[in-house]
Amino acid sequence: MKQGDQTALAELMDLYGTGIYRTAVLLMKDIHLAEDASQEAFIKAYQRIHQFTGQGSLYGWLLTITLNQCRTWMRKSAWRRLFYRAVPEETMIPRPTEVDHQGPEQSFLRQELLGQVYQLPYKYREVIILHYYQDLSVYEISEYLGEREGTVKSKLFRGRALLKNVLEKEEWQDEGSG
Structure with a gap:
């Protein structure tokens, strides 16, 4: 993936997608918002793979990007209002x-x-x-x-x-x- 090929990105998503998505769901309380946030996290990882130094695990690096992505979404005022609404049961996983x-x-x-x-x-x-x-x-x-x-x-x-x-x-x- 250092070269940024899309096959490697797909493999990365297959390998870590579930864990990244689950973390986003738990943090954001909404499966749809979590899906968007985790997709954006993978896009950012793909764009910034050259910044991964190899120190620590690749999953840890992806998790950090995901956490930052979730924080960014939560700071947006529209998302903040959604955050405090009742959580539909079907969005909890x-x-x-x-x-x-x-x-x-x-x-x-x-x-x-x-x-x-x-x-x-x-x-x-x-x-x-x-x-x-x-x-x-x-x-x-x-x-x-x-x-x-x-x-x-x-x-x-x-x-x-x-x-x-x-x-x-x-x-x-x-x-x-x-």
């Missing part, structure tokens, strides 16, 4: 391998939790998704986001605390109404 092994109750709880993750401010949602849904280490997240590990740990801590507060509040409401 759980991991197929996990859904196959889960019962209906586990699947429902997973979707409920993901719905709460979607309500977090973007800076916390981003690290929560990368850590828990994409199984990246704190070090990997810090590399991809260009932030210090301490910053990533702090965002994870605050994001988990926000989730805990919301979940405890919901539990209290459920117990109080029953």
Whole structure:
């Protein structure tokens, strides 16, 4: 792909497309926006392949481009308004391998939790998704986001605390109404 041939781009998309797309869906909360963002990320990668130095993995480099692309889209005012609307259920995509092994109750709880993750401010949602849904280490997240590990740990801590507060509040409401 260093020469920029389209066959290599197609192979790259076949190899990493699902992971890149899944990350975009989880961050953007909409399959259509995620599709556009991930396509643009691959186009940028194709155009800038000469900038890939070989340090780190190619997937990590693509993931960084995707994260930046998602951030760019989120900054646009039109997208920001869409971001706060209710998330249609059909746009949420759980991991197929996990859904196959889960019962209906586990699947429902997973979707409920993901719905709460979607309500977090973007800076916390981003690290929560990368850590828990994409199984990246704190070090990997810090590399991809260009932030210090301490910053990533702090965002994870605050994001988990926000989730805990919301979940405890919901539990209290459920117990109080029953």
